[in-house]
Amino acid sequence: MKPSRGPHRRNYMEDDIDVNIAIVNESPVPKNVDECTKREYRRQLQNWDDYNKKWGPKTVDNLADLKEFVLRMGKAIRKHKDLRPEDTLPYSGLKSYWKQFTAGYRIYRGPIRDEFVTSIKRFIEPRGELGKLLNLVPDSGPRRHATEVTFAWEGCFLWSLDWKTFSRPRFRPLYMNPLLFFLVIFCVNGALRDYRGEEGLFKLLDLKLCEDTPIMRIHWHRSVLNQPLFTGISGKILRAREVSEGLRALGIRSGFPKPPTFHDFRAEGLTNIDLKPFYSDTQRNRIAGHENNQMHQQHYAARNGGIDSQAVYQDNEARLINLGRLFRLIEVEWQPSLWQSLPLMKQRELMQTEEYKAKKLPLLGKVKLETASLVVKEGSESSEECKNLLHPNRKPRRDIKRLEQMKLQEYWEETSTGNIVGSEVYACRGVNRPFSRLRPILPNRRRLADLLPMSSRLRSEKGREALRELIALYRSKSEVYRPGLNKCPCECNPKTQLHVYRCTKKSHHFAEFCFFCNEWLYDFDAWEQHCHSHLSLDHLPVEVAYERVESTFLPGYCPYCLWDTSLSAASRLRQFCTKSKWEAEVRDHGLRWRRQHCPDERCAEEFKNGDSFVCHMHDLHRVPEELLIATARGLKRKADMVEDIRQPKIKIRNAWDDATSVFDTWSFEEAT
Structure with missing residues (x-):
């Protein structure tokens, strides 16, 4: 060959190097996986070793040994879940265990x-021999799409109606409206190089791009390039599993028996991409991370394509309504009558059904309230509304968002009309109510509950105010703010506000804290006059139960003394700051109450028997039924006081003890 111009070619094989035989060998190179996946591999290999130790020796070269291995594993799973022979078991669990075992065995x-x-894959399929024996079923479920109506309803419930209090307030903004809350997270963490802090965020909003520069590049700050922006309680990265579990719990609390997942929201977004004529299949695959259109068709595309087949066949102009979108609207069922929203009488009726006794429905004794769902009637309001939209005699609505507005409007009207006279409304709606008993001591969330449902631009005054409140909520360590119980007279570091309350009362001759006004009074006559002002202005709470919320508490009130005009104002408005004292006071009065009406004078309802009275006190005033029913160890009573109520033998926890629930009240701020 003729010598070429330029530098001489380097011979890479002339250097004498040491060859590492640990990696240069005849072993095949496995797929590179994460460390967490390798831990799952080693776990399944340990199951294989345990199988050999107990029933061995066994080998993977014998198909019968492998069949026995997966059979014993499937039986162990059913035994661990305490399943009956007729109960089904998801197929994906045993399938994933087998895949992890084979992958780990081939590597190690x-x-x-x-x-x-x-052969083993076919053996454990639902139609296989082992699948039939273990009653395995495919658990993928029907294809669902969570539309913007579902998204908007969960967002409104999260901020305006939800009773859940999080361990850290910053967890609340992670679930809804990524752009709005991501801006807040970026601002607080200083993630944007040129727009850091609150002033930098508003500077970013005030930018106006010219026609010559329609796009501006925003740079990340170097300090966040290798650090997680979304952190959990430990300070490490917030895992997707934690967010997914929080989203599921929120969906159940907001009225979805089978709450939508991230996959359902993702499916709706990818389906809507095809409705935009200026997006191609290549762009959709790129944003979704799909290799081809087949993945979208199998797992994301709607079953009803929304094609006006009649117009196509007759060669007519297609109707403007999107039928496919209307059908996707009813795929996610909305049912407000879940267990946590049922009155006591409905809960008892449900507990007496054969389906409940057979444990075919989830029990509160096994799972927490925030992840337990129980439907008592078939159908959903959202499905009925969509059926009306498709009715041939009615003009179809083109604006789907009006569905959500109608639903919210009807819900708020039902829960806000007739405060006490319409007690049945409160009982049927349970804890899902627009105004919370905690609103006076949740300033950030109270203002955000009013600001976020508004339709406004971020650059407007309301938008900037919402951003400020979100920043304050994200930076805070607690959602609760109660002045007056923050500093302890003993100059210690109090862990709870109950400690501050007790220390302050001990350090003064007389001291009483008003939980309506959040202020201390140090004179008995002043306290008596202060209580009289609340009683005269009707600032009395509807729910009188004692509640613990984070480091603070809501005092309990005696519903019988509260309306006893023969007592002094201070005695009527006596605040019980411990649950045991409040329960003892209510139990003492409740077992001696013989009248046919509620002690609350605002309740116009009359009761024919003690059972209806107990249900009323439980549903409306949040007094547990065990405080109103005499037990073997309780106080003796006559037979005409309260009728005997036969409780089911199934042991079930009280719904109000399983969740941090907050309820309605007439607060001093709202009344004035």
């Missing part, structure tokens, strides 16, 4: 024959 132990792996 050696090869497994491909025909054996295929």
Whole structure:
């Protein structure tokens, strides 16, 4: 060859180097996986070793040994879940265990024959021999799309109606409206190089791009390039599983028996991409991370394509209404009558059904309230509304968002009309109410509950105010703010506000704290006059139960003394700051109450028997039924006081003890 111009070619094979035989060998190179996946591999290999130790020796070269291995594993799973023979078991669990075992064995132990792996897969399928024996079922479920109506309803419930209090307030903004809350997170963490802090965020909003520069690049700050922006309680990265579990719990609390997942929201977004004529399939695959259109068709595309087949066949102009979108609207069922929203009488009726006794429905004794769902009637209001939209005699509505507005308007009207006279409304709606008993001591969330549902631009005054409140909520360590119980007279570091309350009362001759006004009074006559002003202005709470919320508490009130005009104002408005004292006071009065009406004079309802009275006190005033029913160890009573109520033998926890629930009240701020 003729010598070429330029530098001489380097011979890479002339250098004498040491060859590492640990990696340069005849072993096949496995797929590179994360460390967490390797831990799952080692866990399944440990199951194989335990199988050999107990029933061995066994080998992967024997198909019968492999079949026995997965059979014993499936039986163990059913035994651990305490399933009956007729109960089903998801197929994906046993399938994933087998895949992890084969992958781990090939990496750490050696090869497994491909025909054996295929045989075991067919063996554990729902239609296979082991699948039929273990009653395995495919758990993928029907395809669902969570539309913007579902998204908007969960957002409104999260901020305006939800009773859940989080361990850290910053967890609340992570679930809804990514752009709005991501801006707040970026601002607080200083993630944007040129727009850091609150002033930088508003500077970013005030930018106006010219026609010559329609796009501006925003740079990340170097300090956040290798650090997680979304952190959990430990300070490490917030895992997707934690957010997914929080989203599921929120969906159940907001009235979805089978709450939508991230996959359902993602499916709706990818389906809507096809409705935009200026997006191609390549762009959709790129944003979704799909290799081809087949993945979208199998897992994301709607079953009803929304094609006006009649117009296409008759060669007519297609109707403007999107039928496919209307059908996707009813795929996610909305049912407000879940267990946490049922009155006591409905809960008892449900507990007496054969389906409940057979444990075919979830029990509160096994799972927390925030993740337990229980439907008592078929159908959903959202599905009925969509059926009306498709009714042939009615003009179809083109604005789907009006559905959500109608639903919210009807819900708020039902829960806000007739405060006490319409007690049935309160009982049926349970804890899902627009105004919370905690509103006076939740300043940030109270203002955000009023600001976020508004339709406004971020650059407007309301938008900037909402951003300021979100920043304050994200930076705070607690949602509760109660002045007056923050500093302890003993100059210690109090862990709870109950400690501050007790220390302050001990350090003064007389001291009493008003939980309506959040202020101390140090004179008995002043306290008596202060209580009289609240009683005269009717600032009395509807729910009188004692509640613990984070480091603070809501005092309990005696519903019988509260309306006893023969007592002094201070005695009527006596605040019980411990649950035991409040329960003892209510139990003492409740077992001696013989009248046919509620002690609250604002309740116009009359009761024919003690059972209806107990249900009323439980549903409306949040007095647990066990405080109103005499037990073997309780106080003696006559037979005509309260009728005997036969409780079911199934042990079930009280719904109000399972969740941090907050309820309605007439607060001093709202009344004035």
